[in-house]
Amino acid sequence: MTLDLDRKKVVKNNWRVTKVRGKSALRIRIPGGHMSAKHFDLIRQIAENYGNGTVHITTRQGFELPEIPYEKIPEVNRMLYPLLQDLELAIGVQIDKPENGYPAAGTRNVAACIGNRVCPFANFDTTVLAKKIEKEIYPNDLHVKIAVTGCPNDCIKARMHDYGVIGVAEPVYDYERCIGCQACVKNCKKKVTGALAMHNGKVVRDERLCIGCGECVLQCPTSAWTRNPEKYFNLTIMGRTGKKNPRIGELFVQWATADVVVAIIKNTYKYAEKYIDKTLVKEHIGYIVDRTGYQVFRDAVLDGIELNPKARVAKHIQWGGHFYASDIFMTDQSAK
Amino acid sequence: MGKSLSHNEFNVLLGALAKDYNIYAPARFEKQGRFSDTDIIRYRQVSQVEEIVWQAKSTYSPKEVVMPVTQTLFYFTQTEYREPETDTRPCLVFLRACDINGFASLDKIYLENGGTEDIYYKRLREKVKFILIECHTSFDNCFCVSMGANTTDNYSMAVRFGEENIQLELKDEQLAGYLDNIGQGNDFKPQFIQENKIKVNVPSVAEMPDWIYNDQMWKQYDHRCIACGRCNTTCVTCSCYTALDVLYDDNCQVGERRRVWASCHIDGFTDMAGGHGFRKENGARMRFKVFHKIYDFNKRFGKHMCVGCGRCDDNCPEYISYSNCINILNDRLKEGEKASV
Amino acid sequence: MCNNHLKPRPYRLLSIKKESFTECTFRLECDHTPVIGQFYEVSLPRVGEMPISISGIGSGWLDMTIRAVGHVSTAVHTLKPGDNIFLRGPYGNGFPMAEMEGKHIIIAAGGCGVSPIRPIIEHFYNHPEKITAMDLLFGFKDPSLVLFNQDIDRWKEKFNTIITVDQSCSTWEGKNVGLITEYVKQVKIPDFQNMEVIIVGPPIMMKFTAQEFIKHGVASERIIVSMERRMSCGVGKCGHCKVGDKYVCLDGPVFRYDQAQLLID
Missing domain, CATH: 3.30.70.20 (Alpha-Beta Plaits)
Structure with missing residues (x-):
């Protein structure tokens, strides 16, 4: 039978539409980049029995299993249950029908450096916070990338993310x-x-x-x-790769508590809902902020949040990044 | 005299003692460790048995009680030196056999060397009564047995901590009154560790041969040691200090002369006015420390300075083992000069 | 309270004499007589402490020649006659003056090392009958750093004196240029038993000068050195001056070279 797919549904289900006709690729999220080694058995089974026997380790700390036929998606989704159970449901992520696989793909896996479970430099347990964030924001279709890093060395490259959460210690x-x-x-x-x-x-x-x-x-x-036993975080915003204007994220809130950071990230979805350009297939959060300006973004995401006393917020942000042409943000009057 | 006390009874005892004594014991400082979310154990005043960490070795030694990290020697104006007041309350210090023997090393320097007594040390030291914490097991890196520092009878009271109850032996009659109506009498005597996992063979040479000072065995420490000084700051017997004058920011006509702990591993220890110093290589500093601990001091005072508490090895961030260094030294000396070429 | 060895006492500053561009001799009123070779801790409230050897002893006074190199010595140079200077000491063992009597004395001093041996020379200058002969060998970095010029002129009259500078310049009136070690062979030693060599100077200078004398047949136990270390407390507590099993502040600073040789940093 000829394949008759709802391409967008496939993508939302965390499967990739690949260059190989008829073959998809399964993407597995590992919130906080840390999981029990027991899951390798299942990942291996799926890769060997349904895919091409290989696994790609993604830049977002997930696994991607190539060359799985589209018609096997429901079957493989059902097999994924133990993974979803342990890595998503167990940390409080709400998934209505876990037997159908991942419910969304827009908000990406929350990545984290190895943190203070292992690293001497890390100021906190990055995986724990990454999971806490995952619980609050997943599943969601908005294209947002978040990374959590144990210290300003920023090994996870949090400053290349829409939200970079950098663990800091008050000496x-x-x-x-x-x-x-x-x-x-x-x-x-x-x-x-x-x-x-x-x-x-x-x-x-x-x-x-x-x-x-x-x-x-x-x-x-x-x-x-x-270290002050109270944990603090610096939150950087709107770092990105991408074609248009790649840039390092800028400091938004300094010396914030974990609760404040999580609340701000959660609020982002309300802000995006209001300002997103609905004429586009998808709009990346960073470009929404480019359009509304920092102050609108700031006021929206801080709305209703009681900042901890030590927290400091950027009054203004001087955006940088690379510009390929000086008129990159110039538009003709005809284009609204 | 021996007694068995419940934890509650022990707290009653501590309460009574606290009326007359400052009570110091190893206590947990949560999340104050070198790495985030790790703890350290160091000495502070306690009032409850629950605060006393008897299940583990303290990170820092009890020498802090008699040798504060920072100690004011004089307050001065332009033309006058005045000594600070000292707290005259007597102290009880909970500590292990190795540390009690460590105090004997400190005493040699501060109360005997050169025939003079350091008045600042003496004032704090003479207030101290020891309460021996019996060691249940030998901890990581301990080598007290090799140093002959595993036993002591220099204590006012000895305590065996247990989850259920606490056994104690009272030796100091001055403390007897506090125990009158508490606990069950018995004939408890503390046991001492008889064997450590780590065994150290201290060289028993009368004179170190010349060649050993420049032997290649020290060279490895040139690059391995980072001269951080943790082996000195955690050591119960390291006694060196540096004095300096400071002026108060609000009025630079007045200030104080103070002393702080010094470390023979840290840069600048031997530097003189004009900048000339000695032992630039970290390997030479390692040799200097090792010889001080197990040779020079003994030559001078007839007792090894080191008591084998192993805190230097517990805390070295570069995993340099001082105890193993002594064993290497012993082997080198046995192999003789030929092996060094 | 009365027995605080770290507590300094005030001494009145009688006079200050400029010796070179960076060195001055401070004469203090003093109620006791230290042994030649001992040192004091100069202790300025608000600045700090430093060990200084005695460069002259008289009745009721003592001299200290101080080069402005560190912050304490620089501060000392701001004092005026009549001011108080705080001292602790004297510390250390001093030179074996009695053992020198009846012997041929050779003194080799480099730079600031001239200060602690100045009282030895003065002593035998005033009592030449107590020794058989004295040779003086002085080395300075350059002509501007020559210390005790007038004294040296006076000493020259009684004792064979050689002065050399490491680097010469147009104002140098002397004939000798080069390291002090090069002039050791010019000292005639008729009797290797009945003599003492005293060497004081920077650590490197003392080491090589001693080796030079040994090369010429002097036994190491006939050589006396005064070691320079960071003597800070002066009473064997602070540990900064410890070398081997010796505390330079207690067991030194004066050592017989056969002993000093064994003290390896």
């Missing part, structure tokens, strides 16, 4: 415990922003230069520097 200084060895000062000067300086044999921290990376805590041989 707390115990004046009495400091021996003035200068390890933190020298390190901050060499590796970070030079936020620390010596004064009277002790260390002073310039709060405006401190980016909360936690390096001073790592360096300190007496635990004079420790």
Whole structure:
């Protein structure tokens, strides 16, 4: 029988329309980029029995299984249940009919660096927060990319995402415990922003230069520097790759709590619903912000949110990025 | 005299003692570890048995009680030095056998070396009574047995902590009154660790031969050691300090002279005015420390400085094992000079 | 309270004499007599402390010659006669003055090292009968850094004196240029038993000069050095000056070279 597909339904179901006629590719989300190794058995089974026996590791920390015939989609979707159960339903994601596979593809897998389960630099458990975000925003069709990174080293490249969540630590200084060895000062000067300086044999921290990376805590041989147990995050926005104007995300909210970050991300969907260009097949969140301007975006996503006292919000953002032509955003009067 | 106390009874005892003593014990500092969401264990004043971490070795040693990291020596104006007041309340310190022996090393430096007593150390030290924490098991990196520091009888009270109850031995009659109506009498005596997983062979040479100072065994530490000083700051016996004068920001005519812990591994330890210093290579610093701990100090005082608490090995971020270094040294000395070429 | 070894005492500054571009000799009123070779901790409230050896001893006074190199020594140079200077000490063991008597004394001093041996020279200048002979060997970096010019002129009259500078310049009136080690062979040593060599200077200079004397037949136990280390507390507590099992502030700074040789940093 000739294939008669609703192409858009296939794509929304997290299957790709590929260049190989008749063959799709299954995409598996791994929120927070961390899962039980037991799932490899199922992934292998699907790849070997339905696909071409290979698995691609995606840039968004998922798996893509190529060359699965379109007619096998329902069958494979049913097989996916243990994965959906463990990685989505178990963290609170609402999926009406899990036996039908993934309910949406627009909002992408929330990626995360390995975080403080393993990495000494990380300021928090990135997978836990990634899953918390996934729970709030998935399933959703809006094209949004989010990544969570353990520290300002930003190994997950959160600043290349629409939302980059960067875990920061507020360094707390115990004046009495400091021996003035200068390890933190020298390190901050060499590796970070030079936020620390010596004064009277002790260390002073310039709060405006401190980016909360936690390096001073790592360096300190007496635990004079420790992290404020309260977790803080820097939220960067609207970084992107793409053809038109690739750019690094800019700092939106600084020293925010996890609750504030999650609430802002959740609010984004209301903002997008209001301002999205419905004449397009899809519109990427970054281009919506390009059209409405930062202030409209800011006021919409902060609406109803009580910021934690320490949080600071950007008054204005000077967008950068690469422009291929100086008139890239110029339009003729005929084009509305 | 021995006693068995429930945790509640022990808290009553601590409450009574707290009326007359500052009570220091290893306590958990949550999320204050080097890495995020990790804890450290260090000394602070406690009032409840629940605060005392007896199940693990403390990250930092109890020397902080008598050797504060930062200590003011004098307050001064332009022409006058004045000593600060010290808290005169006596102290009880919960600590293990190795650490009690570690205090004996500190005493050698601060109360005996050069025939003078350091008044600041002495004032804090003479207030301290030891409460021995009996070790149930030898922890990672412990080698107290090799250093002969696994046992002690220098304590006022000894305590065996348990999940159900607490056994104690009282030696100091001054504390007897606090125990009058608490607990069940018994004949408890603390046990001491008789064997560690780590065994160290301290070289028993009368004089270190010349060649060992420049032996290749030290070279590996030139690049392995990062001169962070954690082995010194966590060590119960490291006693060095650096003095400096500071001026108060609001009035630079007045200020204080203070001392802070110094580390023979950290840059600048030997630097003199004009910038000349010694032991530029980290391997030379490692040698200096190792010799101090298991050779030089012993030559001077007839007792090894090191007590085998193993905190240096617990805390080295570069996984340098001091205990293994001693074993390497011992092997080198046995192999003799030829092997070094 | 009374036994605080870290507490300095004020001493009145009697006079200040400029010795070179960066060095001055400070004469202090003093109620006790230290042993030649001992040192004090100069202790300026608000600035800090530094070890300084004695460059002259008289009745009721002592001299300290201080080069402005660090922040404490620079601050000392701002003091005026009549001011108080705070000191702790004297510390250390000093030179074995009695053991030098009846012997041929050779002194080799480099740079600031001239300061601590100046009282030895003065002592035997005033009591030449106590020794058989004295040779003086001085090395300075350049002519502008020559210390105690007038003293040296006076000493020359009684003792064989060689002065050399590492780098010469047009104002250099002396004939000797080069490192002090090159002039060791010019010192005539008739009797290798009945003599003492005293070497004081920067660590490198002391090492090579001692080796040079040993090469010429002097036994290492006949050589006396004064070691320079970071003596900070002066009482064997702070640990900065420890070398081997010795604390330079307690067991030194003066060592017989056979002992000093064993102290490896």
